[in-house]
Amino acid sequence: xxxxxxxxxxxxxxxxxxxxxxxxxxxxxxxxxxxxxxxxxxxxxxxxxxxxxxxxxxxxxxxxxxxxxxxxxxxxxxxxxxxxxxxxxxxxxxxxxxxxxxxxxxxxxxxxxxxxxxxxxxxxxxxxxxxxxxxxxxxxxxxxxxxxxxxxxxxxxxxxxxxxxxxxxxxxxxxxxxxxxxxxxxxxxxxxxxxxxxxxxxxxxxxxxxxxxxxxxxxxxxxxxxxxxxxxxxxxxxxxxxxxxxxxxxxxxxxxxxxxxxxxxxxxxxxxxxxxxxxxxxxxxxxxxxxxxxxxxxxxxxx
Numbered sequence: 001x002x003x004x005x006x007x008x009x010x011x012x013x014x015x016x017x018x019x020x021x022x023x024x025x026x027x028x029x030x031x032x033x034x035x036x037x038x039x040x041x042x043x044x045x046x047x048x049x050x051x052x053x054x055x056x057x058x059x060x061x062x063x064x065x066x067x068x069x070x071x072x073x074x075x076x077x078x079x080x081x082x083x084x085x086x087x088x089x090x091x092x093x094x095x096x097x098x099x100x101x102x103x104x105x106x107x108x109x110x111x112x113x114x115x116x117x118x119x120x121x122x123x124x125x126x127x128x129x130x131x132x133x134x135x136x137x138x139x140x141x142x143x144x145x146x147x148x149x150x151x152x153x154x155x156x157x158x159x160x161x162x163x164x165x166x167x168x169x170x171x172x173x174x175x176x177x178x179x180x181x182x183x184x185x186x187x188x189x190x191x192x193x194x195x196x197x198x199x200x201x202x203x204x205x206x207x208x209x210x211x212x213x214x215x216x217x218x219x220x221x222x223x224x225x226x227x228x229x230x231x232x233x234x235x236x237x238x239x240x241x242x243x244x245x246x247x248x249x250x251x252x253x254x255x256x257x258x259x260x261x262x263x264x265x266x267x268x269x270x271x272x273x274x275x276x277x278x279x280x281x282x283x284x285x286x287x288x289x290x291x292x293x294x295x296x297x298x299x300x301x302x303x
Contacts, residue, residue, distance in 0.1 A: 032282050036092070039275050043085050046269055051078040060157040060164040061187045070186075073128045080125040080210075083118040087217070088276050090114055094224060095283035115221075122214060129207040136200050138185035145181055148172045148190075156188050160195040161261060162202065202261070209254045209270075212247050216277060219244055223284050232288040244281070248274060 058074045072079070090111050145151065148158065149172035157164045158175050165175055167190065177192040184190075191199060219240050226237065251270055258266040 029286070032279060035275065036279055039272055039279065040088070040092075042272055043081075043088065043276060046272060047078065047081040047085055049265070050081045054078045057164065060159075060166070060189070063188075072124055073131065076125045076128040079121050083121040084213075084273065087115065087118045087122075088280070090118075091220065091224070091280050092283070095280060095287060119214075119217070122210075122217075126207070126210045126214065129203065129210055132203045133200075133207050135185050136196075136203065139182045139196055140185070142181045142183055142190070148175055148177060148181065151181075151190060154188075156190050159184070159187075159189040159191050159199070161198055162263065164189075198261075201257075205254055205257060209251065212250050213273070216244060216247050219247075220277070220280060220284075227284065227287055227291060230291060232291040237288075 054075050054077055058071075062070065062074055066074075094111060142151075148167060149169065151167050152169045152172045154167070156167045158167055158177065159165075160177075165171055167175070177195070179193040181190055181192055182196050223237065223240055226232075231237070251274060255267045255270045258264075258270070
């Protein structure tokens, strides 16, 4: 798609005017390349953080009788992270490292198959989040229980703002809560009235955020498909870019909410992913410039 593997592509063109015009572009390309080597390894580290977090969470939500569906739900965040990391690498190869005239059917098929598998795991995450939202109306008030210590020794955990605390005789008096207590329909969890509202907000935002990223992915794939056919301008690509700006703004709003709730790891994670897709957008922009230059050269040769 680009000729970035060619060392000559980083050389400054001959002539003072050409050199002066090329320097900012080459400087930007080097900056983006450095950014890739910083952001992409951080995404891999992010995956291991989420895997560790999921392994801690399943101690509160998974039992010996849990189904495979339950396990997939519990591991959805880390599976989602891994799928996105691998997708980023596939798109990086497709939009930056492959030559424009690359036409290996087997490699193309493998990349498409990989995308389908990774998107399937991402859709599993959206299904999981939708399930979590759908069970919110099923949360029931625990009648006759006003003291959390009455629930000690029942293998329950108190859940508040994505923090799990085992309800034991030692911890029950230290957990801060107020008002009625509510149980979750499908997990051995308990929260209070404020925690119920807070968790509803977090679950709905998680679902919206996951859907927004899937739309951004679809728009990225659309750009790749169009440019692979030599289409680098027009109304579709213009609206593609405008839609992404609006979608990124929605993600920033989610970051603001998470920051307000003290989830700075989520803010960090979201910032990394936004940077990663901005890097991919830059790859697509460079690719469009090359297509335009190729067309201009062809037209000049025919004139």
